[in-house]
Amino acid sequence: MSLPNTTSNSDLKALRNKVAIVGVGESEIGKVPNMSGLGLNAQAAMRALEETGLKVSDIDGVLTAYSFTEPYFMLGTVLAEYLGIRPRFNSSIVAGGASPAVMVKHAADAIAMGQCNTVLICAGENRATGQTRDEAVSALTAVGHPYFEQPYGSSIPAFYAMIARRYMHQYGLTQEQLAAVAVNSRTHALLHPNAHMKTPLTIEQVMASKLIADPLKIYDCCLLSDAGGAIIVTSSDRAKDLRSKPVYLSGVGEFHTHEHLMCAPSLTDFGTRQSGATAFAMAGLGPRDVDLAELYDCFSIVPITELEDLGFCKAGEGADLFTSGNARIGGTLPINTHGGMMSHAHAGAAGGLFGIIEAVRQLRGGLGARQVEGAQIALVHNEGGILSSNCTVILSNTTSQ
Numbered sequence: 001m002s003l004p005n006t007t008s009n010s011d012l013k014a015l016r017n018k019v020a021i022v023g024v025g026e027s028e029i030g031k032v033p034n035m036s037g038l039g040l041n042a043q044a045a046m047r048a049l050e051e052t053g054l055k056v057s058d059i060d061g062v063l064t065a066y067s068f069t070e071p072y073f074m075l076g077t078v079l080a081e082y083l084g085i086r087p088r089f090n091s092s093i094v095a096g097g098a099s100p101a102v103m104v105k106h107a108a109d110a111i112a113m114g115q116c117n118t119v120l121i122c123a124g125e126n127r128a129t130g131q132t133r134d135e136a137v138s139a140l141t142a143v144g145h146p147y148f149e150q151p152y153g154s155s156i157p158a159f160y161a162m163i164a165r166r167y168m169h170q171y172g173l174t175q176e177q178l179a180a181v182a183v184n185s186r187t188h189a190l191l192h193p194n195a196h197m198k199t200p201l202t203i204e205q206v207m208a209s210k211l212i213a214d215p216l217k218i219y220d221c222c223l224l225s226d227a228g229g230a231i232i233v234t235s236s237d238r239a240k241d242l243r244s245k246p247v248y249l250s251g252v253g254e255f256h257t258h259e260h261l262m263c264a265p266s267l268t269d270f271g272t273r274q275s276g277a278t279a280f281a282m283a284g285l286g287p288r289d290v291d292l293a294e295l296y297d298c299f300s301i302v303p304i305t306e307l308e309d310l311g312f313c314k315a316g317e318g319a320d321l322f323t324s325g326n327a328r329i330g331g332t333l334p335i336n337t338h339g340g341m342m343s344h345a346h347a348g349a350a351g352g353l354f355g356i357i358e359a360v361r362q363l364r365g366g367l368g369a370r371q372v373e374g375a376q377i378a379l380v381h382n383e384g385g386i387l388s389s390n391c392t393v394i395l396s397n398t399t400s401q
Contacts, residue, residue: 096384
C-alpha cells in the first residue's frame with residue numbers, strides 16, 4: 001500500500017529559487033596517483049571557491065558523502081578539518097550515487113532555515129589508483145542482502161543486468177540500443193577538456209567488448225576514476241554579491257523504495273517517477289521545459305529508464321532518443337553533455353556530482369562546441385544503490401519561471 005503524499009504544492013514552492021549554486025570545481029581526473037581521495041576533494045573545493053571570490057572562512061556548512069578508499073568514519077568532519085573549516089552545519093550523507101543531489105536538498109533546507117549561510121558540498125575518491133583490482137572487485141560484489149542475495153554471488157553489475165534483461169523482455173530493447181547510450185556519452189566526453197576517456201567509441205566496439213554481466217558489456221558500465229567534485233550553495237540574495245554567475249535551485253525531490261533489489265516493488269519501475277514529480281511540482285515546470293538532462297548512467301540501461309520515469313517519453317521509448325541522435329548536443333534533449341559516468345568520470349558519489357557541475361556550467365554558457373544553445377533549464381537525476389534512492393534536481397539560470 002502506498003503512503004499518501006501530505007506535502008502541498010505551496011509547501012514545495014516555498015523553497016523555489018531561494019538558494020543558488022555559486023561555485024563549481026573539479027579535481028584532476030583519470031589516474032592521479034600522486035593525490036589521495038581527500039586531496040582530490042580539497043582540490044575541487046578550492047577551485048570552486050576560487051571562482052566565487054569567497055574565502056575558506058566564509059564556509060559555515062560542509063556536506064560530503066562516503067569513501068571506499070579513505071579510512072575515515074566521519075568523513076565530513078575530516079574534510080572540514082583538512083580544509084581548515086569549522087562549520088555550524090556538517091554531515092556525511094550516504095545515499096549511494098544519489099548522495100550529491102540529496103546533499104543539495106539538505107543544503108537548501110539548512111540555508112532556508114537559517115542553520116548556515118554557505119555550504120560546501122564535496123564528493124570523490126581515488127578509485128582508480130587508491131585500491132587494487134581485487135579490492136575494486138570486492139567492493140562490487142560486497143552488495144546485496146547478506147542472507148538472501150550475497151550467498152548466490154550477487155554483484156552490482158549483475159543486479160543492473162537483471163534490470164536490463166527484464167526491460168528487454170518487456171519492451172524489446174536490443175543490445176545495439178544499449179550501446180547507443182555509451183556512444184552518446186563518449187561523443188560528448190570528447191568535447192570535455194577534463195574527461196577521463198578521450199578516444200572515440202562506436203556501436204560495433206561496444207558490441208564486441210568484454211561481457212561483464214549479460215547483457216552488459218564493459219562499455220555499458222561506468223568508469224573507475226580518481227576524481228573529486230565540489231559545489232558551493234548559498235542564498236539567492238547573497239549570490240548577487242559574488243563574482244560568479246549564480247544558478248538557481250528551482251526544484252528538488254527525493255524518493256526511496258528499497259535497499260535490497262529483492263525488496264524492490266518492480267524491476268522496471270523505481271522511485272524516479274516520484275522524485276521527478278516532486279521536483280517538477282516545486283519548480284512549476286514540466287519535462288517540455290527542460291533544455292538538457294544530466295542523468296545517472298552507472299550502466300547503460302539506467303538513463304533509458306530514467307528518461308521514461310521522468311516523463312520525457314513513454315515507457316519503452318527511452319532508447320529512441322539515443323538511437324535517433326536526439327540525445328546529442330544539438331538534439332531535442334541533450335543528455336550527459338560532459339560524458340557522464342561512462343566516459344567523463346566516476347569515483348564514488350562524485351559521478352552524480354559531476355552531472356550537477358555540468359548542468360551549472362551549461363546554464364552559465366560559454367562552453368564552445370559542448371554548449372547547448374539557449375540553455376535555461378537543466379534537470380539532473382541521481383540514483384543510489386540498485387535504483388534504491390532517487391533524487392531529482394531542476395536548475396535554472398533565472399528566477400523568472
